[in-house]
Amino acid sequence: MSRPLAGPQSLLRTLNGRAILEALARSGPQTRTELMSATGLSRTAVTQVLRMLDSAGAVAPAGVDRDTRGPAAGRVGLHPRLGFAAAVHVDHHAAHVVLVDATGTVRAEQHAAFPGAGGTGANGGTAGTGDRVEHIAALIDSCLRALRGPLRVAVIGVPGIVTAEGGIRDDLGPDGGAFRTALSDALGCAVRVENDVNLAALAELTAGAGGDLASFALLHLDDGLGAGIVLDGTLHRGFSGVAGEVAYLPQTPLPIGAPIVNDAVVGDLALGLGLDVDAPLIDHLTAAAGGDAAAQELVAEVGRRIVLIAGSVGLVLDPEAFILGGDAVHPLLVEAIERVAAEYAAQLPLRFLVSSFGPEAPLVGAVGEAASGLRAVLFTSILSPLTKPTR
Template identity: 85%
Template sequence: MSRPLAGPQSLLRTLNGRAILEALARSGPQTRAELMATTGLSRTAVTQVLRMLDSAGAVAAAGVDRDTRGPAAGRVGLHPRLGFAAAVHVDHHAAHVVLVDATGAVRAEQHAAFPGNGDRVAHIAALIDGCRRALHGPLHLAVVGVPGIVTADGGIRDDLGPDGGAFRAALADTLGCAVRVENDVNLAALAELTSGAGGKLASFALLHLDDGLGAGIVLDGILHRGFSGVAGEVAYLPQTPIPIGAPIVNDAVVGDLALGLGLDVDASLVDHLAAADRGDETALQLIAEIGRRIVLIAGSVGLVLDPEAFILGGDAVHPLLVDAIEHVAAEYAAQLPLRFLVSSFGPEAPLVGAVGEAASALRASLFTGILTPPAKSSR
């Protein structure tokens, strides 16, 4: 016999419950009167839903409101032991871990370089365990941003080739929770879309520069990953006279340019930017060439996608590099106008994006579990 559809009262209670949970996640602890104003629900509805959420262990008392006139009113908030999600940013050198609760608040944070020949999974798990020692509550999920191409099933393709999802599976097994893997630049683009420089743009391309150059592409307000996750690998767009398939901008390219200019080949782009800041004319030449290459990449993307703007992220937010990019772009403005903005989060954008996605996924998971009644066992 099929299970009957939920009745109108059950559905209404679920919708009201989600409205209150979302309000508490968005604005923090509130009084009943504040919840009425936020959600538009009646006092009776708010009281009934809070009673249901309290019995489910989803909310708890959170002090009193002494700011408004009249008798002090009790505040209620999401229960502090509902649990957490991990947001992780992995680069070629280190892992940065943040634990967030359902409100999106950062509750713990750790950052450490990878050991010389250590296991990435074990290193990330150790950082997460270090964060959890000071907290009470389960870990429900993790969102991990990594360099490299990420396929729809969570597999990673990097310099060592495709891993077939081995990293995601190993981390999920070690942590004992669901793990979602994303390209780090795509997470940076999501950060700009939801709370940064791209918030008012229908379309943009984030050009994020660190060890290499990658793009996060947003079209009509939606992140475009591509069929196999390759969208945004702009560092390999052809540029004359560079051979096809050779990188246009990365650490090795910076070293090659430094060699040709008589600069330190082991210095990073950040080092050269610091030297240029001090007035080193040769370093300024290197920065100008990097800026020229980024503009040509933007021009190629612009001719295909025509985004409203390009957002410069990572090391590209340095004022000298921004100036170099805008100077070259002005030379091409008559043929192809390009608009450049600066990232709201700079090098931290991938982690900011991971935090936002982790908090959003945690809310969806928790709230669905809280509001979904257990199935009745048949006899």
Template identity: 75%
Template sequence: MSRPLAGPQGLLRTLNGRAILEALARSGPQTRSELMSATGLSRTAVTQVLRMLENAGAVAPAGVDRDTRGPAAGRVALHPRLGFAAAVHVDHHAAHVVLVDATGIVRAEAHSPFPDAENRVAHIVGLVDECRRSLKAAKGAVHIAVVGVPGIVTADGGIRDDLGPDGGAFRAALAAALDCPVRIENDVNLAALAELTGGGGGSLTSFALLLLDDGLGAGIVIDGALHRGFSGVAGEVMYLPQTPIPIGAPLVGDAVVSDLALGVGRDPAASLGDHLEAAALGDDGALQIISEVARRIVLVAGSVGLVLDPEAFVLGGKAAHPVLVAAIERIAGEYEAQLPLRFLVSSFGPEAPLIGAVDQAAAALRGDLFTRILTPAPKSAR
């Protein structure tokens, strides 16, 4: 005769506590009956765990449910003073900071360009403090930060950009200034995670997000998981060889757009966005620029497709502009007999990296809170 499963009561309380905390983080305030339905726990178990969580300061009363029939039932929610996570998107020009709670709700945000010669760490910390002041939050209210940056991000949080590898110096300095753990992610990878968890990518087994901003990067999802590569280089597609472009030369970017503009008699100081708007109005020179940029993006997709064969390519950033999407689809059609390529438009536009950072920051905050709340303090030696 088999023995029933059993385990120490402390472990069961921890597992039950995590189930209730996750239900409250996922769905907001709930009654005991709703928590029973969400977790499969008995009323007695839910009541005991809620008492433990209330004593730990993890949950608090959140009004009553007057919508259902019968006596009004009290709701509970995650305690509002559990703190926040910081989600940060840094590009070459500015920083955007969002404070998010454990339920994923944005509580405050601040955005401003980097002043000339301004220290990036000090600027980000200033924006975090601005968000804290708007919430009247305590100095230690931010428990973790997720920061999306352009460039290659190594497994230890180091950044490799135009200035070379920093050995994790940026992450370490920011963690010290914020007095909390900091996780660094490539911004395009965060955009791909946003697409995977909340966009059209969620219905795909595999896809490559092609994000066009100051340059072109790819976020690669294989079998439902983000692929970063051994050293963080996966997705650095802007330097894939293309004839007749010299090896090592960027395929797109401000300098490339400027050169293309000179070749068709348009203002070399104009941005890609300017050319896109002009192309939408039928400007012939702008249309030639957009056609060339589209051709290069299609060839990048073809190269990635031959190696990884994703279900689709998701176009993000400036690549999601209707004029550029139309040009990409037209040029891809010319190669369809040799290599069919499917293109979709991102669900989130230019905010995708920040949305990905918000999602990851909220998840990291929940994990941190659950560990701190449910891990019993070590007993002091007598």
């Protein structure tokens, strides 16, 4: 005769507690009846768990439900002072900071250029790293002053190659994790550093154009071109974090190792066409939309190069689609890409989609990862005491 499944009551409390915490984080304040429906737990179980979570300072009353028939029912939600997570997008010029709570709700936001903006990267080994860390920490502190609660975790999206250990490598070399360590010390919390285009790909995977795709490559065009690669629903970072550095794929007649598309390349193309060499791509796109023939030629060449990069990636990985992100969402550039792709369709069909978030995708991805990381830290902290045996 088989024995029925059984386990310690502490494990059951933990499982039930996590189910309720996840439901509150996912849907916001709820009544006991709503929590019963969301978790499948009995009223008695919900009441017992809420009592434990209340004693742990994890939940708090959140008004009453007056929309349903019968007596008004009290709602309960996650305690507003549990803490926050910081999502930060760092580019070569500025830092954009967003503070979120465990539900993923944005609670504060700051954006400001770095002092003396125009330098390169966030590499921890470069001059000015201390200034950049201080700048990011000051923006986060400004956000926190408007709120009540501690900072628990931070997710930082940066350009450049990011290793599994959080080290950053850009054109000035590796930093050995110095940037992450300095920022963690300044913020007093755990810091996760991630490549910004990978975060953009996670945004598309979880809430954007890639949600219904098993595989895709996000081609994000900003100061340069990078790819976020998703295979079988999972972000592919590569062994050393190099996966997605498609801007350096060989392309005739360019020499090996030459960048295919970035700000410097746009400047070189502009010089050959008699355009302003200091103007960013978005200015040339605007001019092209206004009928400037030289700017239209520049946009056509950028589109051709992006299609050839997609073709190289497609021959190796064969993703379901390529998602165009960053400046590549401009309608004129999308049109140029699709026009060139149609020329190669007989040899190599390529499907292009437009990002759901455009240039904001890296920050959207950082927000999602920060909220997820905050829930993991908070729920583990809240539920760990419940698993300890009582005497």
